[in-house]
Amino acid sequence: ETGVTQTPRHLVMGMTNKKSLKCEQHLGHNAMYWYKQSAKKPLELMFVYSLEERVENNSVPSRFSPECPNSSHLFLHLHTLQPEDSALYLCASSQDQGGNTGELFFGEGSRLTVL
Amino acid sequence: GNSVTQMEGPVTLSEEAFLTINCTYTATGYPSLFWYVQYPGEGLQLLLKATKADDKGSNKGFEATYRKETTSFHLEKGSVQVSDSAVYFCALTGGYQKVTFGIGTKLQVIP
Numbered sequence: 001e002t003g004v005t006q007t008p009r010h011l012v013m014g015m016t017n018k019k020s021l022k023c024e025q026h027l028g029h030n031a032m033y034w035y036k037q038s039a040k041k042p043l044e045l046m047f048v049y050s051l052e053e054r055v056e057n058n059s060v061p062s063r064f065s066p067e068c069p070n071s072s073h074l075f076l077h078l079h080t081l082q083p084e085d086s087a088l089y090l091c092a093s094s095q096d097q098g099g100n101t102g103e104l105f106f107g108e109g110s111r112l113t114v115l
Numbered sequence: 116g117n118s119v120t121q122m123e124g125p126v127t128l129s130e131e132a133f134l135t136i137n138c139t140y141t142a143t144g145y146p147s148l149f150w151y152v153q154y155p156g157e158g159l160q161l162l163l164k165a166t167k168a169d170d171k172g173s174n175k176g177f178e179a180t181y182r183k184e185t186t187s188f189h190l191e192k193g194s195v196q197v198s199d200s201a202v203y204f205c206a207l208t209g210g211y212q213k214v215t216f217g218i219g220t221k222l223q224v225i226p
Binding site for chain 1: 156204213215
């Protein structure tokens with residue numbers, strides 16, 4: 001496999017469920033990111049991990065919990081979500097720490113629907 | 116802070132028409148500028164970039180020139196194809212700030 005892989009591609013969950021999104025990068029990059037993509041809004045940066053340490057958390061509600069067990073894997077744990085959390089969640093990676101060069105490599109996204 | 120403004124769209128063009136998608140930005144210092152493209156059902160991928168004033172980024176027939184005096188980075192292509200139908204995101208980064216994206220412009224090219 002190459003690039004950035006996200007699973008599942010589609011997820012439907014109730015407001016009381018607990019689920020996780022998974023991201024894996026095969027590029028040997030040092031940094032990984034979670035973005036939220038909603039209609040008619042700019043991409044929202046949620047979390048940044050650099051060398052497995054969280055370096056940024058953009059005021060994301062605690063019902064979203066990230067985990068980065070190693071430099072190749074990133075998870076987003078979801079619990080007690082709200083319908084307004086329905087969106088496309090994109091994982092990305094970059095060679096440099098913090099995306100300073102702007103060159104991000106994205107996965108195909110996980111489409112989340114909260115009922 | 117940094118911000119990017121681009122037309123929301125959708126932009127609908129006939130095949131072989133000329134494309135312009137406008138992008139303007141607000142940033143401190145000297146940011147690098149980017150265009151990303153998102154094809155249906157896929158994630159974003161870098162299309163082109165420019166790192167300093169008057170630089171021209173180009174790829175796949177698309178071009179954009181870094182205009183510091185007008186704080187713009189408009190995307191152009193001389194002759195669009197149906198396969199260019201996608202969402203195009205203007206973005207910037209500078210210093211230790213993370214990448215800031217615009218809202219995305221949907222392009223529809225009809226045969």
